Amino acid sequence: MAQRYVRVKTTQGHIHYGLLQLSRSVQVFDAPPWLKGQPTDLELSPDSYQILAPCSPSKIVAVGKNYVDHAAEMGTPVPEEPLLFFKPPSAVIAAGAAIRYPQQSERVDYEGELALVIGEHCTNCTPEQAHGKIWGYTIANDVTARDLQKRDNQWARAKGFDTFCPLGPWIVRELSPAAQLQTFVNGSDRPTQSSQIDRMVFSPDFLVSYISQIMTLNPGDVILTGTPQGVGPLQIGDRVRIEIEGIGSLENTVISH
Numbered sequence: 001m002a003q004r005y006v007r008v009k010t011t012q013g014h015i016h017y018g019l020l021q022l023s024r025s026v027q028v029f030d031a032p033p034w035l036k037g038q039p040t041d042l043e044l045s046p047d048s049y050q051i052l053a054p055c056s057p058s059k060i061v062a063v064g065k066n067y068v069d070h071a072a073e074m075g076t077p078v079p080e081e082p083l084l085f086f087k088p089p090s091a092v093i094a095a096g097a098a099i100r101y102p103q104q105s106e107r108v109d110y111e112g113e114l115a116l117v118i119g120e121h122c123t124n125c126t127p128e129q130a131h132g133k134i135w136g137y138t139i140a141n142d143v144t145a146r147d148l149q150k151r152d153n154q155w156a157r158a159k160g161f162d163t164f165c166p167l168g169p170w171i172v173r174e175l176s177p178a179a180q181l182q183t184f185v186n187g188s189d190r191p192t193q194s195s196q197i198d199r200m201v202f203s204p205d206f207l208v209s210y211i212s213q214i215m216t217l218n219p220g221d222v223i224l225t226g227t228p229q230g231v232g233p234l235q236i237g238d239r240v241r242i243e244i245e246g247i248g249s250l251e252n253t254v255i256s257h
Contacts, residue, residue: 002246004170005033005136007056008049015052018044020170034119034135034219053094053167054138055117057222060087060165061211062113062142064155066200066226073229082202082210085155087142087165087224095169098255101236102161105145108234108254111227112183112242114197115140116204117171122217130208133217136171139242139250140224146233166252167222179245181228186239195228197244 004020017037018026024046031037032055064083065071071078093099101108119135142159143166149158175197183193202210207223217223234240234254241251 002172002174004172004248005054006170007052007054008044009052010044010049016042016044016049032220034117051094051096051169053092054169054171055167055220055222057089057092057220058218059215060089060091060222060224061215061217062087062159062224063202063207063226066202067195067228068199068201069195069229070227070231073231078201082207084211084214085159088160090162091160091165093163093166093252095166095250095252097166097252098163099141099143099166099234099240099252100161100163100257101234101254102145103257105148107145107147109144109146109231110183110185110234110240110242111142111144111231112181112193113140113142113227114175114179114181114204114225114244115167116208116223116225118208118217118221118223119219121219122208122212125209125212127203127205127209130212131205133208133212134204135219136173137175137244137247138168138171139244139247140222141166141240141242141250141252142224142227143234144231166250168250169248172247175244175246179247180243181245182243183230184241184243185232185234187241191230192232193228193230197225199228200225
């Protein structure tokens, strides 16, 4: 099993980065691991912490329509260049936290995605350089108020509600290019989304390079790489679980606002 890097909050309210052990205890680091954090003598027992989102990004840069089949189901062509938008850091929640269904919307969709975590400052990088700037990988749900997305000329409102970016539960350093991404709703054993991540139009290395030509990426920043075909609506009370082979699963429940 790949090493799982976590961010946790203790029962005393202290936030730590660390390495999750098979026993579910956490070996605490003295700083985020992408900032050269090193293990300390502190180890947290399984009953003494809660898992948070695995990083605290200064920005979340997301990519729209990065799978051919998803662009088709949205009735649009694949963009000639990556289609970028932002989700605010205030949208981030952890695995197990609740997605709040906003009163302004009548159609809220899940979008399972691979998320990249940046490990070093990245400006004007080539794709080859950008590969070394990706510190690790986690799972994201790009929750979207679909009716508002269609109504507005840009996506800030539809993508930006609090709780609209579940992230986690941890970060792994390596991932197979052919890893399978699947989304399940309400415990069904039939996925609503199922795709290999190497079916992206623009690869992770290309995306990091492309974004770095526009803005500096900082350590701990997150890039959402797009969702495959099969997005669908969520109702209050639904449970949505996104699995990526080699990482694990991210599950959240929908509640009323």
